[in-house]
Amino acid sequence: MKLERYELKAEKSLMVFEFVSEGPKGEISKLVQFGETNLKDFYNLAFGDKDPVTGEINDSVVSNNNDSDKVLATVIATVYAFTDKHPEAWVYATGSTRSRTRLYRMGLTKYLSEIGEDFDLYGQKEGEWENFEKGVEYEAFLAQRKND
Amino acid sequence: MIKFVIMKVKELNKSKLPVVRIDNSLEKYKDKVLFKDKLDKANEMLKTTGLPKPKKQHS
Numbered sequence: 001m002k003l004e005r006y007e008l009k010a011e012k013s014l015m016v017f018e019f020v021s022e023g024p025k026g027e028i029s030k031l032v033q034f035g036e037t038n039l040k041d042f043y044n045l046a047f048g049d050k051d052p053v054t055g056e057i058n059d060s061v062v063s064n065n066n067d068s069d070k071v072l073a074t075v076i077a078t079v080y081a082f083t084d085k086h087p088e089a090w091v092y093a094t095g096s097t098r099s100r101t102r103l104y105r106m107g108l109t110k111y112l113s114e115i116g117e118d119f120d121l122y123g124q125k126e127g128e129w130e131n132f133e134k135g136v137e138y139e140a141f142l143a144q145r146k147n148d
Numbered sequence: 149m150i151k152f153v154i155m156k157v158k159e160l161n162k163s164k165l166p167v168v169r170i171d172n173s174l175e176k177y178k179d180k181v182l183f184k185d186k187l188d189k190a191n192e193m194l195k196t197t198g199l200p201k202p203k204k205q206h207s
Contacts, residue, residue, distance in 0.1 A: 005166070007167070007169070008166050008167070008168045008169065009168065009169045009170070009171040009174065010168045010169075010170060010171065010174060011170070011171065011172065011174040011175045011177070011178050012170055012172075012175070013178060014168065015178055016174050016177045016178055016182075017168070017174075018171065018174055031177065031182060033177065033182045033183060035181060035182070035183060035186075035187045035190075037187065037190050037191050037194060038191050038194060039194050042190075042194065042199075044183070044186055044187045044189075044190035046182065046183035046186040046187070048182070048183065057182045057183070059183050059185075059186065077164075077166040078166075080164050080165050080166060081165065081166055081168050084165055090199065092190045092193070094186065094189060094190075096185070096186070114164070118164065120203070122200050124193070124197065127196060127197050128197065129197065129199070129200035129201075130200075140193065142199075142200065
């Protein structure tokens, strides 16, 4: 990734990551989780802000910390780290709102040439998976590390 | 020396595979469902849509 990203911390299994967003709103701690689903090797990627007082996670808050590119690049980096340790994993992600899903799609589009070298990337459209393509509106995304 | 190490970490962090510092304080989150709505959505998608069709192998 050519774009700047935040430094990452994680627990040993690399299923939960933490990084600190820095911007005009100050420092905001963010947690990324690769959550186990009902299907083996299929994980739900989600991230949100950690409340500094309660430690509770909120994935619907809009931080407006003027660093969305850097945050997205950092989250993509967690996918690299996670799938390096769990190479068979499918990683599923969707936004909490349509506009946020659109934001993720734009981010993936931006890094598509790099991500496409290492991952099979799919978009969900009208209940079907198709190969991710630029300019198509998707409901969700799915990635699996290419195993050469 | 410390400055050199910090610079090295920053350089390494530019590679696709990031440098990740292990922090045991994050262990407490590992078995918690932090994003229940999204996890439910993922499980629902698995029931209705499932996985993509396998890619055809070129011989």
